[in-house]
Amino acid sequence: MVIIEEIIPKFNLYYAIEPINKIRPFPGGTANSFYILETLNNKYVLKIRNPRYSNEEQLFYEHRLKEHLQKKGIPVPLAIPTRNGERWIAIDSRIYELYPYIEGKNFDNNSIPQLKSSAYTLAKFHLAVEDFPYKDYRKLPRYDSPSSIKQGLNELRDEIDKSFIDILYKIVERIEIYLPDEVYWSLPLFIIHGDYHPANLKFQEDMVVGIFDLDWTSLQPRVRDLADGILYIASRRKTLIDGSNIRSLTQKCYIDLERSKIFIEAYREVLNIKESEIFALPLFIEARWIFSRVDAAVRKIPKGEREEFIKDGLLEPVVWLEDYKDEFLKSLINS
Numbered sequence: 301m302v303i304i305e306e307i308i309p310k311f312n313l314y315y316a317i318e319p320i321n322k323i324r325p326f327p328g329g330t331a332n333s334f335y336i337l338e339t340l341n342n343k344y345v346l347k348i349r350n351p352r353y354s355n356e357e358q359l360f361y362e363h364r365l366k367e368h369l370q371k372k373g374i375p376v377p378l379a380i381p382t383r384n385g386e387r388w389i390a391i392d393s394r395i396y397e398l399y400p401y402i403e404g405k406n407f408d409n410n411s412i413p414q415l416k417s418s419a420y421t422l423a424k425f426h427l428a429v430e431d432f433p434y435k436d437y438r439k440l441p442r443y444d445s446p447s448s449i450k451q452g453l454n455e456l457r458d459e460i461d462k463s464f465i466d467i468l469y470k471i472v473e474r475i476e477i478y479l480p481d482e483v484y485w486s487l488p489l490f491i492i493h494g495d496y497h498p499a500n501l502k503f504q505e506d507m508v509v510g511i512f513d514l515d516w517t518s519l520q521p522r523v524r525d526l527a528d529g530i531l532y533i534a535s536r537r538k539t540l541i542d543g544s545n546i547r548s549l550t551q552k553c554y555i556d557l558e559r560s561k562i563f564i565e566a567y568r569e570v571l572n573i574k575e576s577e578i579f580a581l582p583l584f585i586e587a588r589w590i591f592s593r594v595d596a597a598v599r600k601i602p603k604g605e606r607e608e609f610i611k612d613g614l615l616e617p618v619v620w621l622e623d624y625k626d627e628f629l630k631s632l633i634n635s
Contacts, residue, residue, distance in 0.1 A: 552613020
């Protein structure tokens with residue numbers, strides 16, 4: 301367990317910054333921990349990395365990627381270098397990164413300019429990494445794979461009624477049939493963000509000025525990021541997404557056809573999308589959505605609460621995509 305008050309006094313040994321006089325928790329992701337550190341004249345964000353994302357290869361890859369993206373004009377903050385030029389420090393087997401605090405506002409689900417800016421920025425992100433020299437350095441398996449979803453469902457069998465598990469199994473088996481590995485990996489591959497949702501974006505004057513959390517960047521089908529755009533940015537929710545709260549992040553949502561079309565149109569102003577990717581998009585959305593709930597239930601939700609968590613609005617986006625699939629595809633193909 302990290303006791304932040306014991307760690308901070310050591311920072312001036314590593315960083316050429318003013319003394320830190322204020323520390324407060326900062327809502328960030330559900331895997332890593334974040335704090336805002338304030339000095340007399342500056343604010344910083346301290347990221348305490350989850351050991352799951354902290355080996356030497358991952359650190360090298362992410363920081364080279366951030367440097368590459370920033371050179372291309374993508375608003376990804378670089379970690380502040382230490383006195384000896386490193387982008388991170390290790391104290392007691394934990395990895396710490398210090399970032400400049402970026403002023404800005406959170407995503408407004410009613411803002412069409414922010415919706416468009418999210419899509420433009422994602423397209424520019426994908427365009428910027430086409431010549432990234434370490435594309436193959438991080439090799440991760442298929443995201444949201446049917447096999448991993450089934451594994452999670454098997455772990456939840458004793459806690460969720462059989463009829464609901466059976467429904468999910470049938471959906472996953474359909475994804476497995478129509479989106480087998482050979483089709484998944486045949487789609488256009490890019491370094492994707494992998495977790496592109498509003499809590500990982502910051503805006504000024506309705507323009508994206510910060511993209512955060514590159515823990516899930518790797519070479520994957522680009523359509524996976526487009527699925528996140530539809531599911532987390534273009535869809536409707538009752539409350540704003542809080543990236544530090546897994547229940548908020550996976551709360552029930554309602555796919556919005558018009559906003560989805562706007563997102564895809566805006567993306568296409570920067571980078572073309574193949575028709576094969578649009579046809580695969582509903583399957584990617586379903587897999588992403590179901591995996592997010594199942595994985596969260598297994599790893600982050602206490603026993604006794606998992607059935608309610610899994611069932612709450614899980615099927616609505618899937619049923620909507622089944623009922624309106626033709627209209628959805630036609631709208632996006634013609635956008």
